[in-house]
């Protein structure tokens with residue numbers, strides 16, 4: 001991702017380059033590039049609407065993986081997205097690096113997270129359990145990663161604890177999956 005003659009890193013540094021590089025059929029000019037899209041490239045009135053059950057309903061069967069609607073959202077409203085598309089990234093030899101909070105910008109999704117670090121606002125849990133950091137698309141709360149809880153979690157990253165009920169814990173940042181799937185009904189699977 002750099003010019004071996006000059007050592008200069010190949011990076012998209014205009015809105016036009018960001019859009020050409022971030023689309024699924026990457027513009028061949030931007031293969032072997034770092035993709036750097038800025039929040040300022042998005043329209044100022046950009047909004048995102050989440051459709052989430054107020055009362056979570058357990059599904060007959062957990063989803064196979066996180067659907068197109070993403071994992072959920074942080075209390076700030078930032079989207080927690082599904083895994084970064086590693087095949088597409090490796091196929092085009094390009095990378096849209098994350099900031100320290102596990103997020104980056106693309107022209108369609110805006111700013112979104114692929115990992116949870118320690119940046120998010122937290123809400124304390126009953127009995128000193130790991131604090132909540134957001135809401136999953138099936139309405140269950142998502143809590144901070146917790147080493148003690150980790151051994152107890154189902155395939156999606158959830159478990160039931162007295163006083164809190166069923167909830168998820170975010171996976172470690174290197175997992176490329178904040179949650180593995182959803183166990184409750186979502187509006188998009």
Ligand SMILES: [Zn+2]
Pocket residue numbers: 081084104106112114
């Ligand atoms: Zn992304």
Ligand SMILES: [Zn+2]
Pocket residue numbers: 129130143149159161167168169
């Ligand atoms: Zn827990």
